[in-house]
Amino acid sequence: MRRARVNGVELVYELHGTGEPLVLIHGAQGDRSMFFGLTPVFAQRFRVLTFDQRGSGESEKPDMAYSIALLADDTAALMDHVGFASAHVIGVSMGGMIAQELALRHPHKVRSLVLGCTTPGGPHAVRLGGEAFARAYAAVPLSPEERGRALAEAAFTKGYIEKHPEVIAELVEARRQRPLDPEALARRLQAAHAHDTYDRLPQIACPTLVITGKDDALISWENSRLLAERIPGATLVVLAPAGHVFWVEQAERAQSAILSFLSALPGAAGRNPQ
DSSP states (O other): OEEEEETTEEEEEEEEOSSEEEEEEOOTTOOGGGGTTTHHHHHTTEEEEEEOOTTSTTSOOOSSOOOHHHHHHHHHHHHHHHTOSSEEEEEETHHHHHHHHHHHHOGGGEEEEEEESOOOBSTTSOOSOHHHHHHHTOOSOOOHHHHHHHHHHHHSOHHHHHHOTHHHHHHHHHHHHSOOOHHHHHHHHHHHHHOBOGGGGGGOOSOEEEEEETTOSSSOHHHHHHHHHHSTTOEEEEESSOOSOHHHHTHHHHHHHHHHHHHTSTTTTTSOOO
């Protein structure tokens, strides 16, 4: 674990592996730990940067208004700090919103883009909300048991939980070890709800993969379809059955889709470094 003060905030980050730079951007109530299963896979081929965003995990949680643009600028500043002039960028959920803004605000820093279970936001998108979202993302104090169970039931399909009931206990323990700050979560959610890139998406020029779970109860898969339609040349992959955390429910297929996309890029990105 390392710390850096960038863009006026102290962020906690980690670097793993060797090869071309790759940045992983987590979701609204996540932190860098949500990529524990993916990081070792990508670290075999890439130099992987994971970090806790402003208001998340072990990073600072300043009392101020947040925006997706601000979080994208934080990401760009951290990339500069670690020496990433540009990188492949993978963002999931709210991290996918940040990844979109990063590609739009700092296009020279994004070699390729993977947008997972996310949305363009704005009036054209299927809005965030519903009972599952309200329970899982309530910006009020909740016990680890309440928070962990609510997130598990919202993020995974019922069938997956029936086969893997341990995911509830794992998320409860995660919240016990890394409790959420309700005020910071509220500021992050305000940023997510204000997100809107729909009209600007055709400006994204880098190779883009859009990937999601067909059964996502938090961010409808239809939003991924919109992203793929609006971003020139984008590829859409919809995994089923899979909920919001598609990279866990469909781990092999998700990893294969992402690595195949990266490996097919000009210059054979994603191959084992020589």
